[in-house]
Amino acid sequence: MQPVPTIGVLAIQGGVREHLRALEASGVNSTAVKTREQLSRVDALVIPGGESSTMDKLARTFELMEPLREARASGLPMFGSCAGMIMLADRIVGAIEGQESIRGLDISVERNAFGSQSESFETGIVVRGIREPDRQFEGVFIRAPWVLEVGEATDVIARISSGPHEGRIVGVRSETLMATSFHPELTADLRVHELFVEMVRNS
Numbered sequence: 001m002q003p004v005p006t007i008g009v010l011a012i013q014g015g016v017r018e019h020l021r022a023l024e025a026s027g028v029n030s031t032a033v034k035t036r037e038q039l040s041r042v043d044a045l046v047i048p049g050g051e052s053s054t055m056d057k058l059a060r061t062f063e064l065m066e067p068l069r070e071a072r073a074s075g076l077p078m079f080g081s082c083a084g085m086i087m088l089a090d091r092i093v094g095a096i097e098g099q100e101s102i103r104g105l106d107i108s109v110e111r112n113a114f115g116s117q118s119e120s121f122e123t124g125i126v127v128r129g130i131r132e133p134d135r136q137f138e139g140v141f142i143r144a145p146w147v148l149e150v151g152e153a154t155d156v157i158a159r160i161s162s163g164p165h166e167g168r169i170v171g172v173r174s175e176t177l178m179a180t181s182f183h184p185e186l187t188a189d190l191r192v193h194e195l196f197v198e199m200v201r202n203s
């Protein structure tokens with residue numbers, strides 16, 4: 001039997017607890033990651049939702065940004081939801097001045113893209129690669145970004161399927177990185193976390 005992986009959740013800002021719970025429920029060990037030392041001991045990392053500009057600033061203040069970039073470059077699988085997606089994007093539209101990211105996903109992401117009419121909403125979406133893919137996933141969007149553009153080595157795994165934002169890209173993955181505009185950790189549905197766990201087990 002394969003050993004049970006330990007997946008960390010970056011715990012400097014944002015919705016940490018919900019991801020820890022969803023990971024445990026998905027059959028792996030989970031742990032909060034606040035230091036370089038803790039980062040060096042996990043098999044993968046989740047970057048939660050929150051406020052990407054604050055998360056970026058704190059990551060640099062705590063001298064975690066370079067270790068995060070090194071871990072990513074060495075192939076540590078990472079999954080970012082919402083602000084976490086922004087933290088993994090190579091290009092950010094609507095960044096505050098000086099805002100940086102870990103980078104690694106060849107995407108352009110637009111912050112707060114859904115506009116004030118739909119700052120927070122829920123909608124069913126089809127997510128490629130999850131268990132029972134025909135059953136829609138309840139996407140919870142909170143001042144969410146969307147993906148404007150995707151590089152060649154990046155797959156689109158989710159789009160908005162109806163309404164005014166139909167077709168907008170809200171989920172992507174590359175070989176070791178995955179990101180969603182929505183918050184799977186805020187639903188009881190574990191299929192997106194399970195998809196990430198599968199990526200981690202295969203890496």
Ligand code: GLN
Binds near residue numbers: 049083084112143
């Ligand atoms: N709007 C936030 C940002 O740009 C993301 C919101 C979220 O993570 N729920 O960082």
